[in-house]
Structures are given as C-alpha cells and as structure tokens.
Amino acid sequence: MALIKVDNLSKRIASKEILKELSFEIETGDCLALIGPNGAGKTTLMDCLLGDKSFSSGTIRIQGLKPTSPKLKTLVAVLPQENTVPAKLKVKELIRFFQEIYPNSLSDQEVDDLLGFSAQQKDQLAEKLSGGQKRLLSFVLTLIGRPVILFLDEPTAGMDTSTRQRFWEIVAELKDQDVTIVYSSHYIEEVEHTAQRILVLHKGELIRDTTPYAMRSEEQEKHFTLPLSYQELVVNLADVYELETKQNTLSFATREANRVWSSLEEGGCKIEEIEVRNRTLLDSIFETTQQEERE
Structure with a gap:
C-alpha cells in the first residue's frame, strides 16, 4: 500500500477551482x-495533505489514515514557507523545548551535528540569527521528533549558498x-x-507526474539569440515563437532548429553570431515562475 494516496482531490473557493481532481501516490x-x-x-x-485545509471532494490517505488523524502528529513534520522563529527564546531553549515535546527526540549531539552552531550561537536569541540561520534552525527543529x-x-528561500548546501546535505542523509x-x-x-x-x-491541475531525467529527455526547444540586425529575416520565418528584442539582440524559441538555421544561413547569418541553448518543459516552468516574481 502507498504511504500517501490522493484520489480525485479538488478544492474550490466560491466558484474558483484551486485544485482540480488530483490523483497520485507517494x-x-x-x-x-x-x-x-x-x-x-x-x-x-x-x-490539504497536512490536514490544515479542508477540500471540496476526493480523498487523501496517509498510512491509510485521514490527514487530520491524531496518530499522524508524531510521524509528520512540516517546514512552512514563512521564515519565523519565536522572538524571545534562545536557540538552546528552543531546542530543549522541542526535545521535551517528543518521546524519542534527537539527542543534543545529534542536533549539534545537524545544526553546526557554535556554543555562542546557541546561547543567543533566535531572532538575532541571520535569515539563513533561522531557516536552518527551523528545519532542524522539525527533525527533532x-x-x-x-x-x-x-525550504531554502532566503538561504545563502553555504546554508543551502548544508540543508541539502541533511536532506540527502534523510x-x-x-x-x-x-x-x-x-x-x-x-x-x-x-x-x-x-x-x-x-x-490547480496535475499536468505531469514524472522524473527529472524524463523531463530532460523530452522533446527540447532550442532558444536562439542573435544580433538585432537580423530581425527582419527572423519575423518572416515560420516555426519561431516567443520573439523578444533586448537592446542589440533578438531571441526566439523553435522546435525546428535545423530548418530555422538553414534559413538564417541563407540570409547571411554566421554561426559565430548565434547563441543556441536547449530549453525543456522544466526550464520553461522555472523561467515563468522567476518572471512572475520579478513582476
């Protein structure tokens, strides 16, 4: 039996569908x-998986139980998106508090090995930590039980590079x-x-259940960047889209790279004037997200 089973999960608020008939197993x-x-x-x-929000239809089972089951409280932990810690407690006090909550908590040594804080850092107020240190502390606190x-x-939003690296080292161990x-x-x-x-x-729809390797192996777009002087040539080409001009360059995407390159070459474009990179669905998703964040 799957550890987590989601079947036709939907979530509506008034007439807006937030989640639409999601089904998957973990x-x-x-x-x-x-x-x-x-x-x-x-x-x-x-x-919804955590039982913090109700859903309109469908089912969720975690170890055969509803997400709201009290039996899951010691088995499931969450690190929310908000990077907050209690303001007036020291790091060591927070650690001790979490250790006392759980019957089989991590030892002081295990916590130290994960956190990597000095004695001085553990003796200061948690609110005085840097953003990345707060995030790492919050993560380690979720692991104490x-x-x-x-x-x-x-999980790594707001972390600096070294803290992010430590975070994913811990994930690898888990x-x-x-x-x-x-x-x-x-x-x-x-x-x-x-x-x-x-x-x-x-x-709100599940459009793909896949792996990183499979997504990288799918049909790839080619993303061309070339001098703006070829704009008139490019706008008359078939099979190009997402045309964008920026200062002295022109970029576009295509799934017909060989045909497009032949047309460019016939128009006098030289290979050394062009930059070409692959772009998969995975690239497109993250590019869209980053663009939305900038806006």
Missing part, C-alpha cells in the same frame, strides 16, 4: 518535488534513512539533483 522513501508557477496550487495541496514524512514549502520528503522549490538545480519524482501543477 511511496515510502520517495523524495518528491512539487513545481509550477505561482498560483499553481502547490501550497494549497500541501495544506524523528518524523517519517516531511513536508517542506520553499533520504538514506528512507524518510519520505515532499517539497516545493523555485530552484531548478535543487529539483534536478534532489528529487526522484516531480509533480508539475498548473492552475
């Missing part, structure tokens, strides 16, 4: 990434321990190197 030890543009329904789906299922919502991990991310490198499966959401 096995024990899976590391699964939820990706999609802003507003795709990733956080809402996580909230030894959960078997982890939900991580944009994967080796068969902890089941469901996370959302806006960083394509994280998804490609960490996820075993990818669920792609778009406007």
Whole structure:
C-alpha cells in the first residue's frame, strides 16, 4: 500500500477551482518535488495533505489514515514557507523545548551535528540569527521528533549558498534513512539533483507526474539569440515563437532548429553570431515562475 494516496482531490473557493481532481501516490522513501508557477496550487495541496485545509471532494490517505488523524502528529513534520522563529527564546531553549515535546527526540549531539552552531550561537536569541540561520534552525527543529514524512514549502528561500548546501546535505542523509520528503522549490538545480519524482501543477491541475531525467529527455526547444540586425529575416520565418528584442539582440524559441538555421544561413547569418541553448518543459516552468516574481 502507498504511504500517501490522493484520489480525485479538488478544492474550490466560491466558484474558483484551486485544485482540480488530483490523483497520485507517494511511496515510502520517495523524495518528491512539487513545481509550477505561482498560483499553481502547490501550497494549497500541501495544506490539504497536512490536514490544515479542508477540500471540496476526493480523498487523501496517509498510512491509510485521514490527514487530520491524531496518530499522524508524531510521524509528520512540516517546514512552512514563512521564515519565523519565536522572538524571545534562545536557540538552546528552543531546542530543549522541542526535545521535551517528543518521546524519542534527537539527542543534543545529534542536533549539534545537524545544526553546526557554535556554543555562542546557541546561547543567543533566535531572532538575532541571520535569515539563513533561522531557516536552518527551523528545519532542524522539525527533525527533532524523528518524523517519517516531511513536508517542506520553499525550504531554502532566503538561504545563502553555504546554508543551502548544508540543508541539502541533511536532506540527502534523510533520504538514506528512507524518510519520505515532499517539497516545493523555485530552484531548478535543487529539483534536478534532489528529487526522484516531480509533480508539475498548473492552475490547480496535475499536468505531469514524472522524473527529472524524463523531463530532460523530452522533446527540447532550442532558444536562439542573435544580433538585432537580423530581425527582419527572423519575423518572416515560420516555426519561431516567443520573439523578444533586448537592446542589440533578438531571441526566439523553435522546435525546428535545423530548418530555422538553414534559413538564417541563407540570409547571411554566421554561426559565430548565434547563441543556441536547449530549453525543456522544466526550464520553461522555472523561467515563468522567476518572471512572475520579478513582476
């Protein structure tokens, strides 16, 4: 039996459909990434899986139980998107508090090994930590109860490079321990190197249940960049789209790279004037998300 089973899950608010008949299963030890543009329904789906939001129709079962079952409280942990810690507690006080909540909590040494904080850092107020340190602390606090299922919502947002690297080192250790991990991310490198499966959401629909390798192996677009002087030639070409001008350059996408290149060459374009890169669905999703964030 699957660890997590979702069947025809839908969520509506008034007449708006937030999630539309989602069905998928997650096995024990899976590391699964939820990706999609802003507003795709990733956080809402996580909230439904956690039992924090009701849904309009369908079913969710985690170890055969409803998400709201009290039996799941010690098995499931969540790192929400908001990067907040209690303001007036020291780091060591927070750690001790979480250790006392759970019957089989991590030891002081295990926490130290994960966190990597100095004695001085542990003795200061949690609110005085940097943004990345707060995020890492919050993550380690979720692990103190030894959960078997982890939900991580944009876990590395706001982390610096070294803290992010430490975070994913810990995730790799958890994967080796068969902890089941469901996370959302806006960083394509994280998804490609960490996820075993990818669920792609778009406007509340599950449009793909796949793997990073499979997505990279799909039919690829070619993205051309060349001097703006070839604009008149390019606008008359068939099979090009997403035409964009920027200062002295012109860019576009195509799935007919050989045909387009032949036309460019006939028009006098030289190979050294062109930059070409591959773009898959995975690239497109993250580019769209980043563009929305900038806007």
